[in-house]
Amino acid sequence: MIEVANLTKRYAGHTAVANISFTVERGEIVGLLGPNGAGKSTTMRILSCFMPATAGTVRVAGLDVFEHSQEVRRRIGYMPENNPLHLDMRVREYLRFRGRLKGLGRKRLRQRMDMVMEQCGLTEVGRRIIGQLSKGFRQRVGLADALIHEPELLILDEPTIGLDPNQIRSVRLLIKSLAETHTVLMSTHILPEAEMTCHRVVIMYEGKVLAADTPENLEQLLSSNSRVIAEIAAPANALETCWSQMAEIDHYEMVASDGEYFRCSLTPRNGMDLRPLVFALARDRGWPLRELTRSRHSLEDIYVQVTRPEGEEES
Amino acid sequence: MQAYLTLTRRELGSLFLSLTGYVILAGALFLIGFSFVVLMVNLQQETTPMPLTELFYMTQLFWLILLLATPVITMRLFALEKFTGTFETLMTSPVTDFQVVLAKFTAGLVFYMVMWLPLAGCLWVVQHYTNDPTGFDAGTLASTFLGVFLLGGFFVSAGCCASALTRSQGVALMISLVFGISMYLLAVLANAHPPATTWQTKALACFDFFGQMRDFSRGVVDSRPVVFFVTLSLFFLFLTLRIVESRRWK
Secondary structure, eight states: EEEEEEEEETTTEEEEEEEEEEEEEEOOOOEEEEOOOOSSSHHHHHHHSSSSSSEEEEETTTEEETTTTHHHHEEEEOOOTTTTOOOOBHHHHHHHHHHHHHHHHHHHHHHHHHHHHHTTTTTGGGSSSSGEEEEEEEHHHHHHHHTTTTTSSEESSTTTTTOOHHHHHHHHHHHHHHHTTSSEEEEOOOOHHHHHHHHHEEEEEETTTEEEEEEHHHHHHHHHHOEEEEEEEHHHHHHHHHHOOOOEEEEEEEEEEETTTTEEEEESSSSSOOOHHHHHHHHHOOOOEEEEEOOOOHHHHHHHHHOOTTTTOOO | HHHHHHHHHHHHHHHHHEEEEHHHHHHHHHHHHHHHHHHHHHHHHOOOSSOOHHHHHHTHHHHHHHHHHHHHHHHHHHHHHHHHHHOOOOTTOOOOOOHHHHHHHHHHHHHHHHHHHHHHHHHHHHHHOOOGGGOOOHHHHHHHHHHHHHHHHHHHHHHHHHHHHHOOOOHHHHHHHHHHHHHHHHHHHHHHHHOOOOOHHHHHHHHHHHHHHHHHHHTTOOOOHHEEEHHHHHHHHOOOHHHHHHGGGG
Protein backbone atom coordinates (compact mmCIF):
# COMPACT_ATOMS: atom_id res chain seq x y z
CA MET A 1 0.00 0.00 0.00
CA ILE A 2 2.81 2.39 0.89
CA GLU A 3 6.28 2.11 -0.53
CA VAL A 4 8.81 4.59 0.75
CA ALA A 5 12.21 4.35 -0.89
CA ASN A 6 15.25 6.44 0.07
CA LEU A 7 13.08 9.29 1.22
CA THR A 8 14.95 12.42 2.25
CA LYS A 9 13.56 15.76 3.35
CA ARG A 10 15.86 18.68 3.98
CA TYR A 11 14.74 22.01 5.32
CA ALA A 12 17.02 24.97 5.11
CA GLY A 13 19.88 24.04 7.38
CA HIS A 14 18.82 20.67 8.69
CA THR A 15 17.73 17.27 7.51
CA ALA A 16 14.39 16.17 8.93
CA VAL A 17 14.26 12.79 7.24
CA ALA A 18 17.42 11.10 6.04
CA ASN A 19 17.18 8.40 3.42
CA ILE A 20 14.52 6.20 4.95
CA SER A 21 12.77 3.23 3.35
CA PHE A 22 9.89 1.13 4.55
CA THR A 23 6.76 -0.48 3.20
CA VAL A 24 3.28 -0.94 4.53
CA GLU A 25 1.15 -3.79 3.25
CA ARG A 26 -2.56 -3.56 2.62
CA GLY A 27 -4.63 -4.14 5.76
CA GLU A 28 -1.81 -3.55 8.21
CA ILE A 29 -1.73 -1.15 11.15
CA VAL A 30 1.76 0.25 11.25
CA GLY A 31 3.02 2.51 13.98
CA LEU A 32 5.67 5.15 13.41
CA LEU A 33 7.38 5.42 16.73
CA GLY A 34 9.95 7.92 17.85
CA PRO A 35 10.67 10.86 20.11
CA ASN A 36 9.61 14.36 19.14
CA GLY A 37 11.56 15.67 16.21
CA ALA A 38 12.33 12.21 14.85
CA GLY A 39 10.79 13.02 11.47
CA LYS A 40 7.46 11.23 11.92
CA SER A 41 5.25 14.17 11.07
CA THR A 42 7.45 15.17 8.15
CA THR A 43 7.20 11.66 6.72
CA MET A 44 3.43 11.74 7.12
CA ARG A 45 3.13 15.15 5.52
CA ILE A 46 5.03 13.91 2.52
CA LEU A 47 2.87 10.80 2.33
CA SER A 48 -0.28 12.90 2.43
CA CYS A 49 0.96 15.18 -0.39
CA PHE A 50 1.20 18.29 1.79
CA MET A 51 4.79 18.84 0.77
CA PRO A 52 7.18 17.07 -1.56
CA ALA A 53 10.30 15.14 -0.65
CA THR A 54 13.78 16.47 -1.35
CA ALA A 55 14.81 13.10 -2.71
CA GLY A 56 13.47 9.57 -2.95
CA THR A 57 10.16 8.16 -4.03
CA VAL A 58 6.94 7.59 -2.17
CA ARG A 59 4.21 5.49 -3.69
CA VAL A 60 0.72 5.04 -2.33
CA ALA A 61 -1.31 2.25 -3.93
CA GLY A 62 1.27 2.20 -6.70
CA LEU A 63 0.91 5.92 -7.45
CA ASP A 64 3.69 8.43 -6.98
CA VAL A 65 2.60 11.06 -4.43
CA PHE A 66 4.26 13.87 -6.31
CA GLU A 67 3.12 13.06 -9.82
CA HIS A 68 -0.38 11.79 -9.05
CA SER A 69 -1.00 13.99 -6.05
CA GLN A 70 -4.75 14.42 -6.61
CA GLU A 71 -5.33 10.69 -7.14
CA VAL A 72 -3.35 9.85 -4.03
CA ARG A 73 -5.21 12.41 -1.92
CA ARG A 74 -8.48 10.76 -2.88
CA ARG A 75 -7.20 7.49 -1.46
CA ILE A 76 -5.85 8.89 1.78
CA GLY A 77 -7.64 9.97 4.91
CA TYR A 78 -5.20 12.17 6.79
CA MET A 79 -5.50 13.49 10.31
CA PRO A 80 -2.69 15.95 11.05
CA GLU A 81 -1.02 16.45 14.39
CA ASN A 82 -3.22 18.27 16.93
CA ASN A 83 -6.24 17.56 14.76
CA PRO A 84 -7.07 21.03 13.38
CA LEU A 85 -10.79 21.61 12.84
CA HIS A 86 -13.02 24.54 11.95
CA LEU A 87 -14.21 25.27 15.46
CA ASP A 88 -17.04 27.54 14.33
CA MET A 89 -18.86 24.79 12.43
CA ARG A 90 -21.32 22.18 13.62
CA VAL A 91 -20.27 18.55 13.43
CA ARG A 92 -22.65 17.57 10.62
CA GLU A 93 -21.95 20.78 8.76
CA TYR A 94 -18.20 20.20 8.98
CA LEU A 95 -18.45 16.61 7.77
CA ARG A 96 -20.70 17.70 4.91
CA PHE A 97 -18.20 20.39 3.94
CA ARG A 98 -15.28 17.96 4.03
CA GLY A 99 -17.22 15.31 2.14
CA ARG A 100 -18.18 17.72 -0.61
CA LEU A 101 -14.60 18.93 -0.76
CA LYS A 102 -13.46 15.37 -1.24
CA GLY A 103 -15.81 15.01 -4.17
CA LEU A 104 -18.67 12.96 -2.75
CA GLY A 105 -22.05 13.29 -4.44
CA ARG A 106 -25.04 14.36 -2.37
CA LYS A 107 -26.63 10.94 -1.95
CA ARG A 108 -23.39 9.14 -1.29
CA LEU A 109 -22.38 11.85 1.17
CA ARG A 110 -25.56 11.43 3.18
CA GLN A 111 -24.97 7.68 3.45
CA ARG A 112 -21.33 8.09 4.38
CA MET A 113 -22.08 10.77 6.96
CA ASP A 114 -24.56 8.58 8.77
CA MET A 115 -22.14 5.71 8.59
CA VAL A 116 -19.03 7.47 9.90
CA MET A 117 -20.96 9.33 12.58
CA GLU A 118 -22.29 6.01 13.79
CA GLN A 119 -18.84 4.45 13.55
CA CYS A 120 -17.16 7.26 15.48
CA GLY A 121 -19.96 7.68 18.01
CA LEU A 122 -20.89 11.18 16.89
CA THR A 123 -24.59 10.68 16.24
CA GLU A 124 -25.63 12.47 19.42
CA VAL A 125 -23.42 15.52 18.94
CA GLY A 126 -24.16 16.03 15.24
CA ARG A 127 -25.75 19.41 15.83
CA ARG A 128 -23.24 20.72 18.35
CA ILE A 129 -20.60 23.30 17.48
CA ILE A 130 -17.17 21.68 17.27
CA GLY A 131 -15.55 24.39 19.41
CA GLN A 132 -17.80 23.41 22.31
CA LEU A 133 -17.02 19.70 22.17
CA SER A 134 -14.60 17.91 24.46
CA LYS A 135 -11.21 16.93 23.13
CA GLY A 136 -12.22 13.30 22.84
CA PHE A 137 -15.16 14.17 20.63
CA ARG A 138 -13.05 16.52 18.53
CA GLN A 139 -10.63 13.70 17.95
CA ARG A 140 -13.51 11.57 16.73
CA VAL A 141 -14.63 14.36 14.43
CA GLY A 142 -11.11 14.39 13.00
CA LEU A 143 -11.26 10.64 12.49
CA ALA A 144 -14.71 10.88 10.93
CA ASP A 145 -13.34 13.51 8.54
CA ALA A 146 -10.45 11.23 7.60
CA LEU A 147 -12.92 8.39 6.99
CA ILE A 148 -15.69 10.22 5.17
CA HIS A 149 -14.56 9.44 1.63
CA GLU A 150 -13.83 5.78 2.36
CA PRO A 151 -10.08 6.02 1.86
CA GLU A 152 -7.99 2.90 1.45
CA LEU A 153 -5.28 4.33 3.63
CA LEU A 154 -5.57 6.24 6.89
CA ILE A 155 -2.66 8.38 8.03
CA LEU A 156 -3.10 9.46 11.64
CA ASP A 157 -0.53 11.72 13.24
CA GLU A 158 -0.61 11.17 17.00
CA PRO A 159 -4.31 10.35 17.16
CA THR A 160 -4.46 9.95 20.93
CA ILE A 161 -2.36 12.89 22.08
CA GLY A 162 -3.89 14.94 24.86
CA LEU A 163 -6.75 12.57 25.61
CA ASP A 164 -7.62 11.09 28.99
CA PRO A 165 -7.09 7.34 29.50
CA ASN A 166 -10.72 6.45 28.76
CA GLN A 167 -10.76 8.50 25.59
CA ILE A 168 -7.44 6.97 24.54
CA ARG A 169 -8.93 3.53 24.99
CA SER A 170 -11.98 4.30 22.89
CA VAL A 171 -9.97 5.96 20.12
CA ARG A 172 -7.60 3.01 20.11
CA LEU A 173 -10.47 0.55 19.85
CA LEU A 174 -11.89 2.63 17.02
CA ILE A 175 -8.59 2.50 15.14
CA LYS A 176 -8.38 -1.24 15.67
CA SER A 177 -11.87 -1.71 14.31
CA LEU A 178 -10.95 0.35 11.25
CA ALA A 179 -8.10 -1.98 10.40
CA GLU A 180 -10.55 -4.53 9.05
CA THR A 181 -11.29 -2.36 6.07
CA HIS A 182 -8.40 0.12 5.94
CA THR A 183 -4.67 0.24 6.01
CA VAL A 184 -3.55 2.44 8.88
CA LEU A 185 -0.30 4.29 9.40
CA MET A 186 -0.22 6.06 12.74
CA SER A 187 2.49 7.89 14.59
CA THR A 188 2.87 7.96 18.31
CA HIS A 189 5.42 8.36 21.01
CA ILE A 190 3.35 6.42 23.48
CA LEU A 191 4.80 2.93 23.52
CA PRO A 192 2.01 0.82 24.95
CA GLU A 193 -0.18 2.26 22.26
CA ALA A 194 2.04 0.97 19.48
CA GLU A 195 2.41 -2.31 21.32
CA MET A 196 -1.34 -2.74 21.64
CA THR A 197 -2.66 -1.47 18.34
CA CYS A 198 0.00 -1.98 15.71
CA HIS A 199 0.86 -5.06 13.71
CA ARG A 200 4.21 -3.61 12.91
CA VAL A 201 6.34 -0.83 14.33
CA VAL A 202 8.81 1.42 12.57
CA ILE A 203 11.10 3.13 15.07
CA MET A 204 12.48 6.45 13.88
CA TYR A 205 15.14 8.58 15.45
CA GLU A 206 16.73 11.73 14.11
CA GLY A 207 15.29 11.18 10.68
CA LYS A 208 16.42 7.59 10.34
CA VAL A 209 14.65 4.25 10.64
CA LEU A 210 16.31 2.35 13.45
CA ALA A 211 14.19 -0.77 13.49
CA ALA A 212 11.11 -2.06 11.74
CA ASP A 213 9.42 -5.24 12.82
CA THR A 214 6.47 -6.64 14.74
CA PRO A 215 6.39 -5.66 18.41
CA GLU A 216 6.83 -9.33 19.35
CA ASN A 217 9.89 -9.81 17.18
CA LEU A 218 11.47 -6.65 18.47
CA GLU A 219 10.89 -7.90 22.00
CA GLN A 220 12.38 -11.27 21.24
CA LEU A 221 15.39 -9.64 19.76
CA LEU A 222 16.24 -8.15 23.10
CA SER A 223 14.80 -10.70 25.48
CA SER A 224 17.23 -13.38 24.30
CA ASN A 225 19.67 -12.36 27.00
CA SER A 226 17.12 -11.32 29.54
CA ARG A 227 18.00 -11.75 33.16
CA VAL A 228 16.18 -13.78 35.80
CA ILE A 229 15.62 -12.30 39.22
CA ALA A 230 15.32 -14.73 42.09
CA GLU A 231 14.88 -14.02 45.78
CA ILE A 232 16.01 -16.98 47.78
CA ALA A 233 16.64 -17.46 51.50
CA ALA A 234 19.90 -19.43 51.74
CA PRO A 235 23.43 -19.09 53.10
CA ALA A 236 25.35 -16.66 50.93
CA ASN A 237 28.32 -18.88 50.17
CA ALA A 238 26.11 -21.87 49.32
CA LEU A 239 24.26 -19.74 46.82
CA GLU A 240 27.46 -18.40 45.30
CA THR A 241 28.83 -21.88 44.76
CA CYS A 242 25.58 -22.97 43.16
CA TRP A 243 25.52 -20.11 40.72
CA SER A 244 29.15 -20.40 39.75
CA GLN A 245 28.75 -24.13 39.15
CA MET A 246 25.76 -23.78 36.88
CA ALA A 247 27.01 -23.88 33.32
CA GLU A 248 23.99 -22.03 31.96
CA ILE A 249 24.73 -18.89 33.94
CA ASP A 250 27.03 -16.38 32.35
CA HIS A 251 27.36 -14.11 35.33
CA TYR A 252 25.40 -13.22 38.42
CA GLU A 253 24.96 -10.51 41.03
CA MET A 254 23.78 -10.93 44.58
CA VAL A 255 22.43 -8.36 46.99
CA ALA A 256 21.28 -9.07 50.53
CA SER A 257 17.59 -8.43 50.91
CA ASP A 258 15.63 -8.28 54.15
CA GLY A 259 15.88 -11.22 56.55
CA GLU A 260 17.75 -14.18 55.15
CA TYR A 261 16.81 -13.48 51.59
CA PHE A 262 19.22 -12.66 48.81
CA ARG A 263 18.21 -10.99 45.63
CA CYS A 264 20.09 -12.66 42.77
CA SER A 265 20.22 -11.38 39.26
CA LEU A 266 21.25 -14.13 36.83
CA THR A 267 22.22 -13.61 33.23
CA PRO A 268 21.97 -16.70 31.02
CA ARG A 269 24.77 -17.75 28.70
CA ASN A 270 22.85 -18.66 25.58
CA GLY A 271 19.50 -16.97 25.85
CA MET A 272 17.75 -19.80 27.63
CA ASP A 273 15.11 -19.36 30.29
CA LEU A 274 16.73 -19.97 33.68
CA ARG A 275 13.55 -20.06 35.71
CA PRO A 276 12.93 -23.85 35.73
CA LEU A 277 16.54 -24.46 36.76
CA VAL A 278 16.38 -22.00 39.64
CA PHE A 279 13.07 -23.41 40.78
CA ALA A 280 14.40 -26.98 40.69
CA LEU A 281 17.42 -25.91 42.70
CA ALA A 282 15.36 -24.23 45.39
CA ARG A 283 13.05 -27.23 45.61
CA ASP A 284 15.91 -29.76 45.86
CA ARG A 285 17.71 -27.81 48.56
CA GLY A 286 14.57 -26.82 50.39
CA TRP A 287 15.39 -23.10 50.18
CA PRO A 288 12.44 -20.79 50.39
CA LEU A 289 11.94 -18.97 47.08
CA ARG A 290 9.69 -15.92 47.21
CA GLU A 291 10.23 -14.32 43.84
CA LEU A 292 11.21 -15.62 40.46
CA THR A 293 10.83 -13.35 37.45
CA ARG A 294 12.30 -12.99 34.05
CA SER A 295 12.77 -9.36 33.14
CA ARG A 296 10.77 -9.07 29.98
CA HIS A 297 11.94 -6.39 27.59
CA SER A 298 8.98 -4.35 26.60
CA LEU A 299 8.92 -2.17 23.57
CA GLU A 300 9.82 0.60 25.94
CA ASP A 301 13.26 -0.87 26.61
CA ILE A 302 13.88 -1.29 22.93
CA TYR A 303 12.75 2.23 22.34
CA VAL A 304 14.93 3.64 25.07
CA GLN A 305 17.87 1.55 23.90
CA VAL A 306 17.69 2.53 20.28
CA THR A 307 16.73 6.14 20.76
CA ARG A 308 18.80 7.07 23.76
CA PRO A 309 21.30 9.77 22.89
CA GLU A 310 24.86 8.51 23.00
CA GLY A 311 26.73 8.96 26.24
CA GLU A 312 23.62 9.07 28.36
CA GLU A 313 23.58 6.12 30.72
CA GLU A 314 20.57 4.44 32.15
CA SER A 315 19.91 5.80 35.59
CA MET B 1 -16.00 22.83 -9.72
CA GLN B 2 -17.70 21.17 -6.76
CA ALA B 3 -14.63 21.75 -4.62
CA TYR B 4 -14.50 25.42 -5.66
CA LEU B 5 -18.16 26.03 -4.84
CA THR B 6 -17.92 24.15 -1.55
CA LEU B 7 -14.88 26.16 -0.52
CA THR B 8 -16.43 29.48 -1.54
CA ARG B 9 -19.53 28.67 0.48
CA ARG B 10 -17.47 27.70 3.48
CA GLU B 11 -15.43 30.94 3.28
CA LEU B 12 -18.54 33.05 2.93
CA GLY B 13 -20.10 31.16 5.81
CA SER B 14 -17.12 31.84 8.05
CA LEU B 15 -17.19 35.55 7.12
CA PHE B 16 -20.89 35.86 7.81
CA LEU B 17 -20.73 33.79 10.98
CA SER B 18 -17.89 35.70 12.57
CA LEU B 19 -18.12 38.79 14.69
CA THR B 20 -15.53 40.46 12.45
CA GLY B 21 -17.87 40.10 9.51
CA TYR B 22 -20.65 41.95 11.28
CA VAL B 23 -18.31 44.62 12.59
CA ILE B 24 -17.22 45.30 8.99
CA LEU B 25 -20.81 45.34 7.75
CA ALA B 26 -21.92 47.63 10.55
CA GLY B 27 -18.92 49.93 10.05
CA ALA B 28 -19.53 50.18 6.31
CA LEU B 29 -23.23 50.76 6.87
CA PHE B 30 -22.44 53.56 9.29
CA LEU B 31 -19.96 55.25 6.92
CA ILE B 32 -22.25 54.92 3.89
CA GLY B 33 -25.13 56.34 5.94
CA PHE B 34 -22.94 59.13 7.23
CA SER B 35 -21.74 60.16 3.77
CA PHE B 36 -25.35 60.03 2.65
CA VAL B 37 -26.27 62.50 5.39
CA VAL B 38 -23.39 64.78 4.36
CA LEU B 39 -24.59 64.55 0.78
CA MET B 40 -28.15 65.45 1.75
CA VAL B 41 -27.00 68.47 3.76
CA ASN B 42 -24.94 69.66 0.78
CA LEU B 43 -27.89 69.20 -1.55
CA GLN B 44 -30.08 71.39 0.63
CA GLN B 45 -27.64 74.26 0.28
CA GLU B 46 -27.20 74.26 -3.48
CA THR B 47 -28.50 72.40 -6.50
CA THR B 48 -26.14 70.53 -8.75
CA PRO B 49 -26.36 68.73 -12.08
CA MET B 50 -24.15 65.88 -10.82
CA PRO B 51 -25.75 62.43 -10.44
CA LEU B 52 -26.25 61.24 -6.89
CA THR B 53 -23.63 58.53 -7.19
CA GLU B 54 -21.00 61.09 -8.08
CA LEU B 55 -22.06 63.27 -5.20
CA PHE B 56 -21.69 60.27 -2.96
CA TYR B 57 -18.24 59.54 -4.28
CA MET B 58 -17.22 63.18 -3.77
CA THR B 59 -17.71 62.86 0.01
CA GLN B 60 -14.40 60.91 0.07
CA LEU B 61 -15.74 58.52 2.70
CA PHE B 62 -15.71 56.00 -0.15
CA TRP B 63 -11.94 55.66 0.26
CA LEU B 64 -12.16 55.27 4.00
CA ILE B 65 -14.54 52.33 3.58
CA LEU B 66 -12.45 50.75 0.85
CA LEU B 67 -9.12 51.12 2.62
CA LEU B 68 -10.37 49.95 6.00
CA ALA B 69 -12.76 47.17 5.03
CA THR B 70 -10.73 45.22 2.47
CA PRO B 71 -7.78 44.44 4.79
CA VAL B 72 -10.15 43.30 7.54
CA ILE B 73 -12.10 41.10 5.13
CA THR B 74 -9.02 39.50 3.62
CA MET B 75 -6.74 39.18 6.65
CA ARG B 76 -8.28 35.92 7.81
CA LEU B 77 -8.55 34.13 4.47
CA PHE B 78 -5.22 32.27 4.60
CA ALA B 79 -3.60 33.47 7.82
CA LEU B 80 -6.31 32.05 10.08
CA GLU B 81 -6.20 28.64 8.41
CA LYS B 82 -2.45 28.55 8.69
CA PHE B 83 -2.65 29.58 12.32
CA THR B 84 -5.22 26.96 13.33
CA GLY B 85 -3.63 24.28 11.16
CA THR B 86 -6.72 23.63 9.05
CA PHE B 87 -4.61 24.70 6.07
CA GLU B 88 -2.99 21.27 6.26
CA THR B 89 -6.28 19.38 6.14
CA LEU B 90 -7.38 21.66 3.31
CA MET B 91 -4.25 21.18 1.23
CA THR B 92 -4.28 17.41 1.69
CA SER B 93 -7.85 17.17 0.36
CA PRO B 94 -8.22 16.50 -3.34
CA VAL B 95 -8.32 20.20 -4.27
CA THR B 96 -5.86 22.18 -6.34
CA ASP B 97 -4.04 25.27 -5.06
CA PHE B 98 -5.74 27.26 -7.81
CA GLN B 99 -9.21 26.28 -6.58
CA VAL B 100 -8.32 27.28 -3.05
CA VAL B 101 -6.97 30.71 -4.05
CA LEU B 102 -9.86 31.43 -6.37
CA ALA B 103 -12.47 30.35 -3.81
CA LYS B 104 -11.00 32.54 -1.10
CA PHE B 105 -10.79 35.51 -3.46
CA THR B 106 -14.37 35.00 -4.62
CA ALA B 107 -15.66 34.79 -1.08
CA GLY B 108 -13.80 37.96 -0.10
CA LEU B 109 -15.08 39.82 -3.13
CA VAL B 110 -18.68 38.68 -2.67
CA PHE B 111 -18.63 39.75 0.97
CA TYR B 112 -17.15 43.08 -0.08
CA MET B 113 -19.92 43.62 -2.63
CA VAL B 114 -22.58 42.74 -0.05
CA MET B 115 -21.02 45.37 2.16
CA TRP B 116 -21.74 48.01 -0.51
CA LEU B 117 -25.42 47.16 -0.93
CA PRO B 118 -26.63 49.82 1.54
CA LEU B 119 -25.45 52.39 -1.00
CA ALA B 120 -28.13 51.24 -3.43
CA GLY B 121 -30.61 51.42 -0.56
CA CYS B 122 -29.68 55.02 0.21
CA LEU B 123 -30.07 56.05 -3.43
CA TRP B 124 -33.42 54.33 -3.58
CA VAL B 125 -34.58 56.32 -0.54
CA VAL B 126 -33.67 59.59 -2.29
CA GLN B 127 -35.51 58.63 -5.42
CA HIS B 128 -38.52 57.47 -3.46
CA TYR B 129 -38.90 60.65 -1.44
CA THR B 130 -37.89 63.25 -4.03
CA ASN B 131 -39.74 61.68 -6.96
CA ASP B 132 -36.64 62.52 -8.96
CA PRO B 133 -36.13 59.76 -11.54
CA THR B 134 -32.45 60.74 -12.07
CA GLY B 135 -31.64 59.87 -8.48
CA PHE B 136 -31.67 56.19 -9.13
CA ASP B 137 -30.46 55.99 -12.69
CA ALA B 138 -29.76 52.36 -13.50
CA GLY B 139 -26.85 53.21 -15.82
CA THR B 140 -24.85 55.36 -13.41
CA LEU B 141 -25.65 53.00 -10.56
CA ALA B 142 -24.36 50.04 -12.59
CA SER B 143 -21.18 51.84 -13.59
CA THR B 144 -20.61 52.99 -9.99
CA PHE B 145 -20.91 49.41 -8.80
CA LEU B 146 -18.63 48.30 -11.62
CA GLY B 147 -16.02 50.75 -10.30
CA VAL B 148 -16.57 49.55 -6.75
CA PHE B 149 -16.25 45.96 -7.97
CA LEU B 150 -13.05 46.55 -9.96
CA LEU B 151 -11.31 48.50 -7.22
CA GLY B 152 -12.51 45.93 -4.72
CA GLY B 153 -11.11 43.11 -6.85
CA PHE B 154 -7.75 44.82 -6.86
CA PHE B 155 -7.66 45.46 -3.11
CA VAL B 156 -9.11 42.05 -2.18
CA SER B 157 -6.58 40.21 -4.34
CA ALA B 158 -3.76 42.22 -2.78
CA GLY B 159 -5.21 41.40 0.65
CA CYS B 160 -5.31 37.67 -0.26
CA CYS B 161 -1.68 37.91 -1.16
CA ALA B 162 -0.80 39.55 2.18
CA SER B 163 -2.81 36.93 4.06
CA ALA B 164 -1.08 34.08 2.24
CA LEU B 165 2.30 35.44 3.30
CA THR B 166 1.87 34.99 7.02
CA ARG B 167 0.31 32.96 9.81
CA SER B 168 -0.72 36.03 11.72
CA GLN B 169 -3.91 37.91 10.92
CA GLY B 170 -2.47 41.05 12.46
CA VAL B 171 0.52 41.02 10.17
CA ALA B 172 -1.71 40.36 7.16
CA LEU B 173 -3.88 43.29 8.20
CA MET B 174 -0.90 45.62 8.53
CA ILE B 175 0.58 44.60 5.18
CA SER B 176 -2.62 45.15 3.25
CA LEU B 177 -3.41 48.35 5.14
CA VAL B 178 0.01 49.79 4.34
CA PHE B 179 -0.38 48.65 0.75
CA GLY B 180 -3.80 50.29 0.51
CA ILE B 181 -2.59 53.57 1.97
CA SER B 182 0.42 53.57 -0.37
CA MET B 183 -1.92 53.09 -3.31
CA TYR B 184 -4.06 55.94 -2.02
CA LEU B 185 -1.02 58.22 -1.71
CA LEU B 186 0.08 57.20 -5.19
CA ALA B 187 -3.36 58.24 -6.41
CA VAL B 188 -3.00 61.60 -4.63
CA LEU B 189 0.34 62.07 -6.38
CA ALA B 190 -1.06 61.05 -9.76
CA ASN B 191 -3.99 63.36 -9.27
CA ALA B 192 -1.74 66.31 -8.51
CA HIS B 193 0.44 65.80 -11.59
CA PRO B 194 -1.43 66.10 -14.86
CA PRO B 195 -0.14 63.53 -17.39
CA ALA B 196 2.73 64.96 -19.39
CA THR B 197 4.79 63.48 -22.16
CA THR B 198 7.44 61.58 -20.20
CA TRP B 199 6.79 57.91 -19.62
CA GLN B 200 7.10 58.31 -15.85
CA THR B 201 4.19 60.72 -15.61
CA LYS B 202 2.23 58.61 -18.06
CA ALA B 203 2.77 55.57 -15.91
CA LEU B 204 1.86 57.54 -12.83
CA ALA B 205 -1.34 58.67 -14.50
CA CYS B 206 -2.52 55.03 -14.59
CA PHE B 207 -2.72 55.15 -10.81
CA ASP B 208 -5.10 58.08 -10.76
CA PHE B 209 -7.75 56.05 -8.95
CA PHE B 210 -9.64 59.22 -8.01
CA GLY B 211 -10.20 60.22 -11.61
CA GLN B 212 -11.05 56.67 -12.66
CA MET B 213 -13.52 56.15 -9.85
CA ARG B 214 -15.06 59.55 -10.49
CA ASP B 215 -15.64 58.55 -14.09
CA PHE B 216 -17.33 55.34 -13.00
CA SER B 217 -19.54 57.22 -10.54
CA ARG B 218 -20.57 59.57 -13.33
CA GLY B 219 -21.59 56.72 -15.56
CA VAL B 220 -18.52 56.85 -17.76
CA VAL B 221 -17.06 53.39 -18.39
CA ASP B 222 -13.63 53.64 -19.91
CA SER B 223 -12.08 50.38 -21.04
CA ARG B 224 -8.58 51.41 -19.89
CA PRO B 225 -9.21 51.34 -16.13
CA VAL B 226 -11.25 48.13 -16.55
CA VAL B 227 -8.30 46.40 -18.17
CA PHE B 228 -5.94 47.99 -15.66
CA PHE B 229 -7.80 46.76 -12.59
CA VAL B 230 -8.51 43.31 -14.00
CA THR B 231 -4.83 42.92 -14.85
CA LEU B 232 -3.71 44.07 -11.41
CA SER B 233 -6.18 41.71 -9.72
CA LEU B 234 -4.99 38.80 -11.83
CA PHE B 235 -1.40 39.69 -11.06
CA PHE B 236 -2.01 39.59 -7.31
CA LEU B 237 -4.00 36.37 -7.61
CA PHE B 238 -1.12 34.84 -9.51
CA LEU B 239 1.25 36.03 -6.80
CA THR B 240 -1.01 34.51 -4.14
CA LEU B 241 -1.06 31.23 -6.02
CA ARG B 242 2.73 31.19 -6.17
CA ILE B 243 2.94 31.92 -2.44
CA VAL B 244 0.55 29.07 -1.66
CA GLU B 245 2.59 26.80 -3.89
CA SER B 246 5.82 27.97 -2.31
CA ARG B 247 5.44 25.48 0.54
CA ARG B 248 6.52 22.90 -2.00
CA TRP B 249 9.78 24.68 -2.71
CA LYS B 250 11.05 24.77 0.83
